[in-house]
Amino acid sequence: MIFQIFIFFINLIQSSDEKYSNNMCLNSYYKNVCIGSMKIPRSNMPQLSKEVTDRYSNFRKSMKSRIDRDDMWKLVPTQLEIYLKPVLNIINNNTNYDVCSDNHLAILVSYNEKTNEMYIIDGHHRYAACFLMNRDMNVILIYGTINEILDELKTFDGVMYENLII
Numbered sequence: 829m830i831f832q833i834f835i836f837f838i839n840l841i842q843s844s845d846e847k848y849s850n851n852m853c854l855n856s857y858y859k860n861v862c863i864g865s866m867k868i869p870r871s872n873m874p875q876l877s878k879e880v881t882d883r884y885s886n887f888r889k890s891m892k893s894r895i896d897r898d899d900m901w902k903l904v905p906t907q908l909e910i911y912l913k914p915v916l917n918i919i920n921n922n923t924n925y926d927v928c929s930d931n932h933l934a935i936l937v938s939y940n941e942k943t944n945e946m947y948i949i950d951g952h953h954r955y956a957a958c959f960l961m962n963r964d965m966n967v968i969l970i971y972g973t974i975n976e977i978l979d980e981l982k983t984f985d986g987v988m989y990e991n992l993i994i
Contacts, residue, residue, distance in 0.1 A: 829853065834964050835838070836901075841859065843974075849869075850911050850912050850913055851908075851909045851910065851912075852910045852911065852912050852915065852956060853865060853867075853905070853908060853910055855910060858912070858956075858957075859958075861905070861910060861956045861959055861960070862875060862905050862910060862965070863901070863904075864904040864905070865904065865905040865906065865907070865908065866904070866905070866906040866907075866947065866974070866985075867908040868906050868907055868908060868978075869907075869908050869909070869991075870907050870908065870909045870990075870991060871989060871991035872989065873906065873907050873949075873983040873989070874949065874950060874978065874982075874984075874987045874988070874989065875987070875988045875989065875990060876949075876950045876981075876986070876987055876988075877909060877951060877986065878932060878935065879986070880984070880985075880987060881936055881950065881968065883985075883986070884936075884970070884984055884987075885936070885968050885970060886973065887984075888970050888971065888980075889971040889972075890968055890969060890970045890971065891939075891968075891969045891971075892931065892934065892966065892967075892968055892969075893966070893967050893968075893969050894964055894965070894966055894967070895965050895966075895967055896964050897958075897962050897963055897965075898966050900955075900959050900965075902908075902944075902946055903937060903946050903947075903948055903955060903967075904945065904946065904947045904948065905947075905952055905955070906947050906948055906949065906952075906974060906978075907948070907952045910952045910953060910956050913955070914953045915953050915956045915957045915960065917924070918953060918954060918957035919957050919960065919961060922957070922961070927954050927957060927958065927965075928954075928957075928958040928961065928964060928965040928966070929963075929964070929965070929966060930962040930966065931966055932966045933951075933952025933954060933966070934951075934965075934966035934967050935948060935950065935952075935954050935955050935965065935966075935967050935968070936947075936948070936949040936950040936951055936967075936968050936970060937949060937967045937968065937969050937970065938969075938970050938972060938974040938977045939967035939969040939970065939971055939972075940971075940972070940973050940974070941971060945973075945974070946967075946969070947974040947975060949970065949974070949978070949981070
C-alpha cells in the first residue's frame with residue numbers, strides 16, 4: 829500500500845500537464861477505477877445508510893452476491909467523484925475489518941437482467957478500495973435499470989443527497 833502511494837506521488841511530480849486531484853476519476857493514475865462512469869455529480873447520487881439499504885433491498889427484487897476480482901471491470905461507477913483520501917483510509921483500516929468481504933458493507937449495485945449491466949448505486953469508495961487491493965467484494969444486486977432505480981430512490985424514505993467534499 830505504501831508503495832502504491834509512493835508511485836502515485838512520483839507520477840504526480842513527473843506529470844507536468846496534470847494537476848493534482850483528490851478525485852480519482854480526474855487523475856490519470858487511477859483512471860481505471862472510473863472507466864465507463866455515468867459522471868453523475870455526487871450531490872445527485874443517493875446515499876443510503878445500512879438500514880435504508882436493507883429496507884430498499886427488501887422492497888425491490890435483489891440478491892446478495894460476490895464479485896470476483898477478475899470481474900470487477902463489470903461494475904460501472906455512476907458517480908463523477910471518487911475521492912482518494914477516503915479510499916486510502918478504507919485500505920489502511922482494512923486490517924480492523926474486511927470491507928471487501930463483510931456482508932454489512934456490501935455495495936449496492938443495479939443489475940439489468942436483459943443487458944447484464946451492473947452500475948454502482950452506493951459504495952463507490954468501498955468499490956475503489958477493493959479494486960485497488962485487487963480483492964473480491966460483496967454486493968447487493970438490485971434488479972432493474974440504473975435509471976429506474978435512481979428515479980425510485982429519489983422518493984424512497986431515508987435516502988440522502990449530500991454534496992460531501994472529502
